[in-house]
Amino acid sequence: MVYNLPCNYIRLLGIIKDSKLNNQAFKEFINKLASKTYQKNEIIIPANSIHKNVYYVEKGFIRAFYYDTKGNDITHWFTAEQEVLTVLSSVINKTVSIYGVQALENNTTVRISSYEQFWSLKNQSDAIRLIFENTLINATIKVTNKLIAIQTKSAKERYFDLLHEHPEIFKRANLGYIATYLGMKQQSLSRIRAEK
Numbered sequence: 001m002v003y004n005l006p007c008n009y010i011r012l013l014g015i016i017k018d019s020k021l022n023n024q025a026f027k028e029f030i031n032k033l034a035s036k037t038y039q040k041n042e043i044i045i046p047a048n049s050i051h052k053n054v055y056y057v058e059k060g061f062i063r064a065f066y067y068d069t070k071g072n073d074i075t076h077w078f079t080a081e082q083e084v085l086t087v088l089s090s091v092i093n094k095t096v097s098i099y100g101v102q103a104l105e106n107n108t109t110v111r112i113s114s115y116e117q118f119w120s121l122k123n124q125s126d127a128i129r130l131i132f133e134n135t136l137i138n139a140t141i142k143v144t145n146k147l148i149a150i151q152t153k154s155a156k157e158r159y160f161d162l163l164h165e166h167p168e169i170f171k172r173a174n175l176g177y178i179a180t181y182l183g184m185k186q187q188s189l190s191r192i193r194a195e196k
Contacts (some may be wrong), residue, residue, distance in 0.1 A: 004038045007035070012049065022193040028072075030056055030111055033111035033112055033113050033117075034111065034112045035058070035109060035110070035111050035112075036109070036110055036112060037107055037108065037109045038060070038103035038108045038109075038110070039103065039106050039107070039108075040104065040105055040106045040108075041102065041103065041104070042102070042103045042108075043064065043100060043101070043102050044100075044101040044103060044110070045099075045100055045101040046099070046100050047065065047066055047067055047097075047098060047099060047100030048067075048096055048098060048100075049096060049097065049100070050090055050094060050095065050096055050097070051086065051087040051090035051091050051097050051099070052057060052091060052094075052114065052115070053086070053102070053112050053113060053114060053117055054084055054085070054086040054090070054091070054112075054113045054114070054118040055084065055085045055086065055110045055111070055112060055113075056082075056083075056084050056107070056110060056111040056112075056113070057079055057081055057082065057083050057084070057085065057109075057110055058081060058082075058109040058110065058111060059081060059107065059108060059109040060080075060103060060104070060105045060106075060107060060108025060109060060110075061062065061074050061078065061079070061080050061103075061104045061105045061108065061173065062078070062079050062080075062085065062101055062102060062103050062104060062110075062179060063076075063077065063078050063079070063101070063102055063104055063173065063177060063181075064076045064077040064079070064085065064099045064100070064101055065089070065100050065101075065102060065177075065180075066099050066100065067071055067097040067098070069195065072180070073180065074181075075173075075177040075179045075180045075181040076099060076181070077181075078104075078166075078172075078173060078181070080168070080172070082150060084118075085101065086115065086118075087099050091115040092115065100165065104172060104173055104174075104177070105172065108162075149161065150183045151160070155182065155183070155188055155192060155194050156195075158182045158183065158184075159182060159189065159192050160194070162178070162182060163179075175189055175190065
């Protein structure tokens with residue numbers, strides 16, 4: 001995890017799923033976007049590049065990752081169906097981001113939008129604007145909570161928190177990715193799992 005950049009990476013969490021919004025304008029917008037399918041382990045966006053788009057995950061499971069100063073592959077975030085992923089600082093500032101994005105399942109399908117095109121959607125209705133605002137606030141809170149957990153909770157506590165809050169991750173991502181997401185080595189995660 002990048003400790004000094006907790007708000008640079010914003011994951012717009014489940015616009016439809018979390019809000020229970022059944023908004024025709026949003027659905028029509030998504031259906032107009034270009035669609036691309038990726039296979040397991042395929043890189044969607046390489047690390048250390050400029051991110052230009054917003055990705056809506058229709059099907060599959062993806063992760064955001066980066067390489068630490070020793071060259072280790074570190075998982076920063078996971079994103080699933082009906083969620084939107086972007087590296088906001090890179091998209092807005094048109095700067096290189098340390099984050100890459102990778103498909104973790106075969107036939108992962110994403111809809112691709114330019115940031116400007118996606119952001120303009122919020123002006124179509126007050127309901128969509130409120131969803132955007134609440135989603136950004138919730139994403140900031142989740143990233144902040146992850147940072148606090150890394151700094152204040154034991155590895156075992158972080159594991160059980162993730163297992164309780166997002167058990168699906170353990171079915172969709174390999175243990176190495178989960179371990180780095182939790183801020184530990186894979187051997188440590190295996191030991192904790194064996195202690196159950």
